Amino acid sequence: MDFTAGHQQPIDHILSFPIILSDRIRHAVGESKSYKLECIEVGKLGDHLSKMLRSFVRQTNATATFYDRPVRRVFSDVTRNLTRALALVQKCRRRSIFLRVVTIVSAGEFRKLFTLLDASIGDMKWLLSVFDASGDSGVVLSLPPIASNDPIIAWVWSYISSLYSSPLNVRTEVANELCSLANLNDRNKKMIAEEGGIPPLLKLLKEDSPEAQIAAASTLLNLANDQDRARLITDELGLPIIVQSLQKSPIRVQISVTKLIGKMAEIDELSQEAFARENVIRPLVTLLSIDIIENQYEKQSIHSIFKINKAGSMSNAASATRRWSINRKEMENEPSELKLELKTSCSRALWMLARGNLSNCKLLTDTKGLLILAKLIETETGELQTNCLMNVMEIAVAAELYPDLRRAAFRTNSPAAKAVVDQLLRLIHVSEIAETLIPAIRAMGSLARTFPARETRVIGPLVKQLSHQNTDVVTESAIALGKFASPDNFLCTEHSKTIIEFDGVIPLMRLLRGNDRTQHHALVVLCYLAMHAGNSEALLQARVLTALEGAEKSTVGQHYQLRQLMVEAIHQLNMYHAGVVPSQSVSYSP
Incomplete structure (x- = not known):
């Protein structure tokens, strides 16, 4: 019997059919004429199986729900072996002169059949022990014949079956065992998911029970390192359960759950969208702010997000469809390391939700999360600071692409925008770590269109990083400056002059000796400076025209757009040197 086909059949049919076969075998044994002793032995084995089959059916009838995956596999095997037994016994009936003369049954066939039926009895013995109606005997980890070539599947079946029928303490222990099993390799993860462990x-x-919730969340986290398995959790309607488990749960549970949210959002775009529909961003922002000290900075900002009620819990003031709160007093009594772990996992979950997702970035800014992210970037270090910085970078990248978000989240008079820019500039000024500098510089470049001409303080730090020892930091700085000087930026002329005033020409010229990527972006910025401030003495003294002419001649065909940009920049410089003020027309997006 094909298991795949059998799996589609109603479980009642799966359970009843082998019992019908065993009854037919008993009747056929009574009619046998040849190999009578062997047929009687087949009948005994069939009767033994019949008793076990009926016992199992009685056991399952007393259970509202049960784990049917191993049942279908074992009963499918039993059905196949009983069908073979019935066919063999029926051949031993004398129905014609031809059958008396020609022997179509051999003793070897019976020996093979006895082995198969013994295996089915072993499988049923294992199945009955696993599905012990009391549920108090713990997990059965014996090896049935059906799983002799793959013992892990027998363990998985036993564990999952216990998750259905055992007391809570046993189910918690079983979930932890599944977590350890999944940790071993991806094959085990795949098996647990395919065998129905997720529901x-x-x-x-x-x-x-917090212990039960942590065990479940940790196991699901291990399973969710693959898009198909993450999506299976979503398909099983798991996201509302996951989000709901954040509410009023102890901090240890919230840590496990936020890690699960972050992993699923990282692995699967559909989960990323589905979590947003479950309104997960707002509670994550709330948890992220649990330890922020009230001072003058927050009084004008964070109080605008939350209301503190008399019970000491912080409720979202803007929630229209769902009330969500945490108990401040309980949180205050938690160990600082646990609160740090919670904030770190929340910040990573928010980062994964925001990554490449416009609507989630907008939801995050709608919660005034930018203010909290800015504060944590200011006060924290390590992974938490990095995660918050990556959140800001994702929002800035989205704002660069979508003007509506840019205008809403980064208005000139916005306290959130000012706080974020202040922290980005601080990091670019003081940090020497590439992992911190790169997202800060990238975010600053993405916000280039939001800065007025008078905001010259943002240009100097970027020019300074053109001399950083790390090539990636240097390249990101050139890319960011290019966004300030690009013709797409309304204030490109003013920003170009500011770059020159901060002595940006010489380090850009040095970058022409760097790798292809660095050289490429340095050329772009130099072209923009030539187009917008070609009459600058700094460009003349640095011999930018000569450098561009040399680069233009050596630029190969695949950089056609860059070559066109250089042709225009060279033309502009020549015009300036001839005393003619040229027009500017070329735009370039590297």
Whole structure:
């Protein structure tokens, strides 16, 4: 019997059919004429199986729901072997002169059949032990014949079955065992998911026990390192359960759950969207702000997001469809390392939700999350600071691409925008770590269109980083400056002059000796400076015209757009040197 086909059949049919076969075998044994002793032995084995089959059916009838995956596999195997037994016994009936003369049954066939039926009895013995109606005997980890070539599947079946029928303490222990098993390799993860382990784990996540919730969330986290498995959690309607488990849960549970949210959002774009529909961003921002000290900075900003009620809990003032709160007093009594871990996992979850996703970036800014991110960038270090910085970078990148978000989140008079820019500039000024500098510089470049001409303080730090020892930092700085000087920027002329005033020409010229990527972006910025401030003495003294002419001759065909940009810049410089003020027409997006 094909298991795939059998799996589609109703479980009642799966359970009843082998019992019908065993009854037919008993009747056929009574009619046998040849190999009578062998047929009687087949009948005994069939009767033994019949008793076990009926016992199992009675056991399952007393259970509202049960784990049917191993049942279908074992009963499918039993059905196949009983069908073979019935066919063999029926051949031993004398129905014609031809059958008396020609022997079509051999003793070897019976020996093979006895082995198969013994294996089915072993499988049923294992199945009955696993599905012990009491559920108090713990997990059965014996090896049935059906799994002799793959013992892991027998363990997985036993564990998942216990998740359905055992007491809560046993289910918690089983979830931890599944977590360890999944940790071993991806094959085990795939097996647990394919054998139906996700639904009972989600049910365990709904329990009131923190230990049970942590065990379930940790196991789901291990399974969710693959897009298909992450999507399976979504398909099993797991996201509302995951989000709900954040509410009023102890901090240890919230840590496990936020890690799960972050992993699923990282792995699967559909999960990223689905979590947003479940309104997960707002509670994550709330948890991220649990330890922010009230001072003058927050009084004008964070108080505009949350209201503090008399019970000491912080409620979202803007929630229209769902009320979500945390208990401030309980949080204050938690160890600082746990609060740090929670904030770190929340910041990473928000980063993964915001990454490359416009609507989630907008939701994050709608919660005034930028203010909280800016404060944490200011006060924290390490992974938490980096995660918050990556959040800001993702929002800035989205704002660069979508003017509506840029105008809404980064208005000139916005406290959130000012706080974010202040922290980006601070990091660019003081940090020497490339992992911190690169996202800060990238975010600053993405915000280039939001700065007025008088905001010259943002240009100097970027020019300074053109001399950084790390090539990637240097290249990102050139890219960011290019966005300030690009013709797409309304204030490109003013920004170009500012770059020159901060002595940006000489380091840009040095970059022409760097690798292809660095050289490419340095050329772009130099072209923009030539186009917008070609009469600058700094460009003349640095011999930018000569450098561009040399680069233009050596630029190969695949950089056609850059070559066109250089042709225009060279033309502009020549015009300036001839005393003619040229027009500017070329735009370039590297």
